[in-house]
Amino acid sequence: MEAFTTHTGVGVPLRRSNVDTDQIIPAVYLKRVTRTGFEDGLFAAWRGDGQFVLNQEAFRAGSVLVAGPDFGTGSSREHAVWALMDYGFRVVISSRFADIFRGNSGKQGLVAAECSQSDVELLWKLLENDPGTEVTVDLTKNTVVAKDFTAPFTVDEYTRWRLLEGLDDIALTLRHADDITEFEQRRPGWLPTTEPMPAS
């Protein structure tokens, strides 16, 4: 995973709450077996509307999404994170994220920055009044800065450390392979395995 320290890019105001994963990427776009190319499915149902924020020239190249509360609810599809990243987003700002979405973001290097709803409202106004405004998200200081506006954000400490260092979860876990083996030796023998059933 690529390390993340700070990012500056055009902020995109998405004035919607409960943006669920079916809105971020509808199920019909989940059929690819590769890890790239999901940008065409991003907000697919809304992209047909000329007024949709990403269809406005000033926001088209946005990379910092500012959304309403409960962003990423619904399915566990990591495709939602891939679609946002494949489009070019590096940061999503919201006052509340769904648990699985936030976890998936942390694995891929998309920063899910939690801000207060009042700060989100201020950012929305700022970005709408001056479309194309750049937002700087600094993970070393946990701050969002746009023009003279500065707000704090939170990301859980472990995810922050992994993002700053660009560390891969599996490699970190495999440092404890001996603990895993030892745990396996303690598991009760009656626990089920999926070994093929005897023919009935």
Place this chain on the structure above:
Amino acid sequence: MSRTLAEKVWEAHVVRHGSGAEPDLLYIDLHLLHEVTSPQAFDGLRLAGRGIRRPDLTIATEDHNVPTIDIDLPIADPVSRLQVETLRKNCAEFGVRLHPMGDVEQGIVHVVGPQLGLTQPGMTVVCGDSHTSTHGAFGALAFGIGTSEVEHVMATQTLPLRPFKTMAVTVDGELKPGVTAKDIILAVIAEIGTGGGQGYVLEYRGAAIEALSMEARMTVCNMSIEAGARAGMIAPDQTTFDYLEGRPHAPSGADWDAAVEYWKTLRTDDDAEFDAEVRLDADELTPFVTWGTNPGQGLPLSASVPDPEAIGDDNERVAAEKALTYMGLEPGTPLRDIRVDTVFLGSCTNGRIEDLRAAADVLRGHKVAENVRMLVVPGSMRVRAQAESEGLHEVFLEAGAEWRQAGCSMCLGMNPDQLKPGERSASTSNRNFEGRQGKGGRTHLVSPLVAAATAVRGTLSSPADLV
């Protein structure tokens, strides 16, 4: 120290306690796979030269993409076909047991695990699918994960996780006839909201929960994710043991006795404290339906479409306005007057044998209304076979419904079973998001009883409306 059920199961699976901000490393007892969220994880393993640590704790089935008619033919959609074929190749290469389309054990992953007896009390169960919470009905700690985590479990059989908070959802009293587990969970979600469970494991308890069958408990736990919770759990009891005994992967003989002895300890201690508590009275519940585009936007069937103007919270009011526009509904319209085009009976929420029995009992002697199409999609091929042995398929067919093969089907419309733009459904599934069942489709979430009665009358109805 006294502990909740969730804390007991968590502690029993800690491979290594994290220090400071570092998460615990948790062992995973069962990993379920399907075709949609696994291909990139298998690719990741190949790229890193890793294998699956415990293929014997891993099982795969084809469910999201599979057609529910003509399953003896190749899948018509080439992209769906490639995804299913990729799962077959990956399972063969990595030595994972797979139940492919047409197999007697094929079905929705959350129906297959429990019916094989693979889901047992006190286990940790994960799958790249948010409705993994279903398995919590057995007193397992079960939750959905993303594809990166799928790869992590494949490679290590563990996940780095921080402990969840715990919430008690107590449902006292007794359900009235015609009111079901689906109505309980829709009422819970309307009560705490789609974000209310975030960060929590919900433990459902109380007399009304204890009285539920295993199928009904699975319906409740299934939709924990719609309340924002990662997992839902119900303490195992005699109902759980009776369901499990004799299933293909359940322990037997002395192992059974040892297992039951342990399972009986899996209860929240009397003086244990939850981080949050919610209480509902089952006696007050009536059939519940959703009117909007998230599962928290629900009301009793006897109510009317709400007026967004009356909602104080700005975000909720805007959300309600957008939902009503999308749903094509006017404030004040009685929910019972809403006409549907399609009724979908199935999914990991309500595609089990009891759900089919309940719906068939309502449909018996009735016909599906003109201009309404009803799809009955069993949750698994075993459920389908069981229903046929009881003659339920004849009830559905005589009523004019379509009797399909097993899969996720119209719950999410990855296969050809989709709503057309503007079409309206009464659906026993779990999500009423915009476009969930097909682009432009409008979904009302309902119980199997309401689904069947709605099919007969053509408008949202309960069985009581049929007499």
